[in-house]
Amino acid sequence: MTGAFTAAFNGYVRSDLKFGQDKTYHAISEGVGSNWDWKHQAGRGRGFFPGSPNVEGDLIQAMLANPHLKVEVENGLYDMATPFFATEYTMEHLGLPEKLQKNIRLQYYDAGHMMYLREDDLAKLKSNIGAFIESASKP
Amino acid sequence: MKNEKDEPQALIYSTSYIRTDVKDPARPISFIYNGGPGSASVWLHMGAFGPRRVLTPNAESTPPAPYKLADNAGTLLRGGQSRAFHQSARIFGLRKFARFVQKRVEVRGLLLQHFVIGSRRRVARDVENVRQVFAGMEGDGSQIEHRGNQDDAVEVHALMFLQIIPQRGGAERAVTFADQEFRRIPDASIRVTPARPTTFSANMRSLTRRALR
Numbered sequence: 001m002t003g004a005f006t007a008a009f010n011g012y013v014r015s016d017l018k019f020g021q022d023k024t025y026h027a028i029s030e031g032v033g034s035n036w037d038w039k040h041q042a043g044r045g046r047g048f049f050p051g052s053p054n055v056e057g058d059l060i061q062a063m064l065a066n067p068h069l070k071v072e073v074e075n076g077l078y079d080m081a082t083p084f085f086a087t088e089y090t091m092e093h094l095g096l097p098e099k100l101q102k103n104i105r106l107q108y109y110d111a112g113h114m115m116y117l118r119e120d121d122l123a124k125l126k127s128n129i130g131a132f133i134e135s136a137s138k139p
Numbered sequence: 140m141k142n143e144k145d146e147p148q149a150l151i152y153s154t155s156y157i158r159t160d161v162k163d164p165a166r167p168i169s170f171i172y173n174g175g176p177g178s179a180s181v182w183l184h185m186g187a188f189g190p191r192r193v194l195t196p197n198a199e200s201t202p203p204a205p206y207k208l209a210d211n212a213g214t215l216l217r218g219g220q221s222r223a224f225h226q227s228a229r230i231f232g233l234r235k236f237a238r239f240v241q242k243r244v245e246v247r248g249l250l251l252q253h254f255v256i257g258s259r260r261r262v263a264r265d266v267e268n269v270r271q272v273f274a275g276m277e278g279d280g281s282q283i284e285h286r287g288n289q290d291d292a293v294e295v296h297a298l299m300f301l302q303i304i305p306q307r308g309g310a311e312r313a314v315t316f317a318d319q320e321f322r323r324i325p326d327a328s329i330r331v332t333p334a335r336p337t338t339f340s341a342n343m344r345s346l347t348r349r350a351l352r
Binding site for chain 1: 165167179184185186191192195197198207212
């Protein structure tokens, strides 16, 4: 599927969007991936110890700072790369107050994490995210 | 991205779709990022949320080119025909990426123009330009994807022997180029030679090893 996407995008961006004639598009850059800086300093501290790249703290901090922030996770039931059960576990162990925990919603699809490759799930994804945006943008 | 001499080395790129025919201050704006170190936005852009979508089959191996685009019923954009396109590219001076950018992007860029494959069992001595070519098997082995090289948008189907030869001119169009406007005759050519699947992976390994030597 990678070749189909990369080829189609390269054609689309040059023919339809008229951009990047002389440029290379890196759909998956191993140069970036293998040089990725995995250090993550949670919160606002400036300590020297990198810790492990866990970004739960960032989510917790954002949700505490903005109690109106809504979060929705789209899960593929058959995903072996980012399995839904780990997401459930994580989302249920953030230690948020009950009121804020209600701001998190999980949705499920009969596919992997690229659930949109399956047409039924593409429609469901649109419907879920449309509803999420509607509800989250209400004053 | 710029290098230490402040010369541009790579572009970080985003695509925006902006509806220009309405003035509703309450309209939501979505920022969409695709996750994964090194992975670009093409998947969500062209698979899920953009106005056009790449057609691929579900739960089976992708068939050979040509690949098709269709209007995306799943797009989050509203307004159909009234949308406008806007693209922007900005150069960022991220010094820490300059090192690999200098070394690798050039090689990939070369690859895009020097396509590839061989015939028979001869591997060229002069394969400097193709050090970054890796081949990997996907699915049932009937499909090969250029791995170190996914930017070049090549999926080679039913490939059994991958060989690299410095053959100038006369290249057969055995692979689909990402850029359909590409008309230049490659300095090297790729040809696909069917063979028995059982011999495939051993040949691939040895050829890849030799090519990378």
